[in-house]
Every structure is written in C-alpha cells, then in structure tokens.
Amino acid sequence: MIESNSSEEGKKSEKWEDRDLSHFVYTSGEDLFDIHTHFSEWSKESKPGGYDLYEAYGKSSPKTEMDVVAQLKSYPKLINLASYNYLGLSYRTEVIEAAKEALNKYGLGAAGSPYLSGMLEIHRLLEKKLAAIKGTDDAILFPTGYSANIGAISALANPGDVILIDTLAHASIVDGAILSRAKTVFFRHNDPKNLAQKLLRNEGRKLVIVEGVYSMDGDIAPLLDIVEVCKENNARLMVDEAHSAFIFGEQGRGIVEHFGVEEEVDIHLGTLSKSMGGMGGYVAGSQKLIDYLRPYSRSQLFSCALSPPVVGGLLKALEIFEKEPELRIRLWENVHFMQEELRNYNVDIGESQSQVIPVMIKDDVKIFTIAKELMEKGVFLNPICYPAVKRHKSRFRISISAAHSQEKLKTAAEVIAKVLRQHGVLS
Numbered sequence: 001m002i003e004s005n006s007s008e009e010g011k012k013s014e015k016w017e018d019r020d021l022s023h024f025v026y027t028s029g030e031d032l033f034d035i036h037t038h039f040s041e042w043s044k045e046s047k048p049g050g051y052d053l054y055e056a057y058g059k060s061s062p063k064t065e066m067d068v069v070a071q072l073k074s075y076p077k078l079i080n081l082a083s084y085n086y087l088g089l090s091y092r093t094e095v096i097e098a099a100k101e102a103l104n105k106y107g108l109g110a111a112g113s114p115y116l117s118g119m120l121e122i123h124r125l126l127e128k129k130l131a132a133i134k135g136t137d138d139a140i141l142f143p144t145g146y147s148a149n150i151g152a153i154s155a156l157a158n159p160g161d162v163i164l165i166d167t168l169a170h171a172s173i174v175d176g177a178i179l180s181r182a183k184t185v186f187f188r189h190n191d192p193k194n195l196a197q198k199l200l201r202n203e204g205r206k207l208v209i210v211e212g213v214y215s216m217d218g219d220i221a222p223l224l225d226i227v228e229v230c231k232e233n234n235a236r237l238m239v240d241e242a243h244s245a246f247i248f249g250e251q252g253r254g255i256v257e258h259f260g261v262e263e264e265v266d267i268h269l270g271t272l273s274k275s276m277g278g279m280g281g282y283v284a285g286s287q288k289l290i291d292y293l294r295p296y297s298r299s300q301l302f303s304c305a306l307s308p309p310v311v312g313g314l315l316k317a318l319e320i321f322e323k324e325p326e327l328r329i330r331l332w333e334n335v336h337f338m339q340e341e342l343r344n345y346n347v348d349i350g351e352s353q354s355q356v357i358p359v360m361i362k363d364d365v366k367i368f369t370i371a372k373e374l375m376e377k378g379v380f381l382n383p384i385c386y387p388a389v390k391r392h393k394s395r396f397r398i399s400i401s402a403a404h405s406q407e408k409l410k411t412a413a414e415v416i417a418k419v420l421r422q423h424g425v426l427s
C-alpha cells in the first residue's frame with residue numbers, strides 16, 4: 001500500500017489525480033487524523049472522471065426502473081442493472097403487506113439481542129424455514145451477511161487453526177478470518193490443485209471457505225473437486241451462497257444442490273439481501289453446529305436482532321420463492337439472453353456463469369466517466385473499483401433480475417456497447 005505523505009512537499013511531488021482509494025489506508029503523519037485531511041483534499045479536488053460514488057443515490061425503490069440523483073442532477077427512470085433483487089421480491093405487494101403486518105404487530109425493532117429479548121416468534125420461524133429450504137437440521141440468523149461471516153468464522157476457528165480462502169472471496173470472509181486469529185492462507189481462485197498443495201503445506205485443524213457464485217466475477221466454484229480435496233485432507237468446508245442460494249439447483253437450494261453435495265458441505269452460509277431482497281444473514285447446518293454458534297458468534301450475540309418488518313417480509317418472500325419456481329426460470333432466461341447480447345457486441349464479461357455479469361473496464365478513472373454517460377443514456381450501473389476489486393481490475397457489475405424485460409435488457413446492452421465503443425473500451 002502506498003503511504004499518504006504528510007508533508008506538503010511530498011504531496012506535490014506525486015500526481016494528485018493519479019491517486020485512488022488505495023492511497024489513503026495508512027499515513028505517516030504525527031496525528032491519526034492526517035489521513036482524513038489528505039483524503040478529503042484529494043476527494044474534493046480529484047473526483048475520478050468527475051464522478052463521486054457517494055453523491056449518487058436512488059430516489060425510488062430498486063425496481064428494474066429507478067430514479068437516481070448523481071451530483072445533484074436527476075436521472076429519472078433509468079434501466080436499473082445495479083440492484084441485487086435477483087427475483088424482484090423486495091417490492092412485491094405481498095411482501096410489503098407482510099412487512100406492514102409484522103410492523104403493526106411487533107413495532108419497528110426487536111429491541112434486544114437474540115440472546116436476550118430480541119428473538120421473536122417470527123425470527124424462529126424464519127430460521128426454521130431457512131433450515132427446511134437448505135435441508136439442514138437448523139439455521140441461525142444474523143443481522144447481515146457480513147456479520148454472518150465474521151461471526152461464524154471467528155466462532156469456529158482459533159489461533160493454531162488454518163483457514164484457507166479463495167483469493168477472490170468477499171471481504172467479510174477475510175475479515176472473519178482476521179478476527180479469528182487463525183492462520184489465513186489464500187489459494188488461487190477456483191484452483192483445487194493449488195488448494196490441495198496449500199492444505200498439505202500447513203499444519204493444524206483446517207477450514208476451507210469458498211463462495212458459490214463469486215460476487216464480482218459471477219463465476220462459480222468447482223465444488224465437486226473442492227469437496228474431494230477437503231475430504232482427502234480432513235478439512236471442514238464452508239460455502240458462502242450469498243449470490244447462489246435461491247437461484248441455483250433444481251429446487252433453488254443453491255450451488256450445493258446444483259452439484260449434489262449438500263451433505264458434504266459443513267457450513268452453509270448465505271444472505272437475505274440479494275435474491276430475497278431484504279436484509280440479514282444466516283448459517284445453516286447440523287444441530288450441534290448451530291447450537292454452538294448461538295452463544296459464540298459475537299456479531300449476532302452482541303447485536304440487535306433483525307427488525308420485525310424485515311423478518312415478516314422475508315417470510316413472505318421465501319413463501320413466494322417456493323410457490324413460484326417460474327421466477328427462477330425467468331431469471332435464467334434473462335441471464336442467458338443478456339450474456340449473449342453482450343457477447344455479441346464483444347463486451348468483455350469475463351467468465352460469468354450467473355446473474356452476476358461483470359463488464360470489464362480495467363481503467364480506474366475512465367470507468368467513472370463511462371458511468372456518468374451511461375446514466376445520461378438511461379442505464380444505471382455502479383463503477384466497481386478498489387477496494388471491492390484489485391486496482392486496474394475495475395468493472396461494472398450487472399445484476400440481472402427475473403423482473404427485467406428482455407426488451408429493456410436489449411436496450412441496455414446496446415447502450416453499454418455504444419458508450420464503451422465511444423470510450424475506446426470496445427473496438
């Protein structure tokens with residue numbers, strides 16, 4: 001990491017506009033707050049491409065068409081390719097009504113940690129429902145997917161243990177490993193052979209963590225081989241299904257169902273903020289595992305239980321997910337349609353195998369100018385740069401929804417290709 005230089009001279013000797021968020025992580029100044037000062041000078045003077053991520057916000061619900069304001073300019077009715085909502089459930093009338101009912105019955109908050117007074121009947125119903133869908137003994141809810149990862153990983157691994165993580169795993173997995181103080185080893189992305197080598201090279205009790213669908217690339221884990229390698233090396237396996245649960249598999253039970261390895265995976269983790277359009281995280285697994293996680297997952301134990309209207313809405317969202325398998329069918333049709341449209345324009349969408357479709361730009365400044373122009377032309381996409389991906393690997397991330405119409409997807413693909421061509425990203 002390049003240090004932020006505290007002296008005026010040092011500051012001038014660097015090209016201010018060539019800096020990005022990676023330059024403001026450490027400071028060499030006397031005062032801890034030196035870094036804030038430098039960051040705010042930089043962010044005021046040098047907005048990459050004239051765009052400020054934190055000055056863009058939505059003015060309507062995250063439907064497939066969305067009103068957005070960016071730097072005080074309104075962009076009404078953009079084609080929204082930026083929100084998770086993979087099954088279009090967050091704004092379904094039945095879901096909103098169920099959330100209202102829970103709000104009327106229980107009020108806004110659970111007003112307690114699940115360990116104390118915060119566990120309401122609907123929280124337990126939601127845990128049971130998740131366990132039934134995942135085919136496990138039980139499940140435990142967390143306030144978010146992020147807190148599920150940090151809570152579960154730090155509860156299960158300790159100093160002396162080894163956690164092996166795919167290099168492209170989400171920040172919450174990495175943060176969970178840091179919090180556990182176990183030895184953390186990264187293996188090459190989707191490379192079971194490299195994983196096997198690292199398992200052999202490291203002594204201790206081992207936990208391997210992969211994602212079902214990788215959140216910034218949309219490719220899937222080679223789970224059959226990973227399961228095999230874990231078995232051969234006596235390692236426990238955790239799969240984060242944030243982007244694959246409720247989408248993959250015949251019944252939508254996730255990537256573990258897709259590969260037929262439900263029984264071989266020890267820890268099934270997921271979030272309710274993506275396909276379910278709500279918020280909250282969960283871990284599903286054996287009764288012993290869940291019983292242990294309750295008192296030892298500090299991010300759950302020492303945090304307020306999920307808000308009742310969210311839980312009420314989620315119970316309805318899960319009911320719709322079960323009753324309407326056509327949502328998943330439509331989603332997959334849309335995924336294949338959009339991938340083909342973009343590939344026909346030669347847009348680089350990496351190795352996407354899912355509803356997460358990257359549009360590779362690999363220019364950490366130009367991407368912001370392109371983002372603004374996409375909005376001007378009616379398409380909403382977020383620039384994704386460091387720290388969400390490595391520097392010079394910037395991209396847009398398309399999130400496909402079952403609710404998108406193919407007509408709008410076609411228009412969006414055309415606009416994307418046109419703008420990328422204008423900026424020399426496409427020949």
Ligand SMILES: Cc1ncc(COP(=O)(O)O)c(C=O)c1O
Pocket residue numbers: 144145146147149170172211215240242243271272273274279280281
């Ligand atoms: C793989 C993965 N795990 C966990 C999370 C965190 O989930 P949440 O946003 O619900 O906290 C995300 C969110 O982007 C993710 O992509």
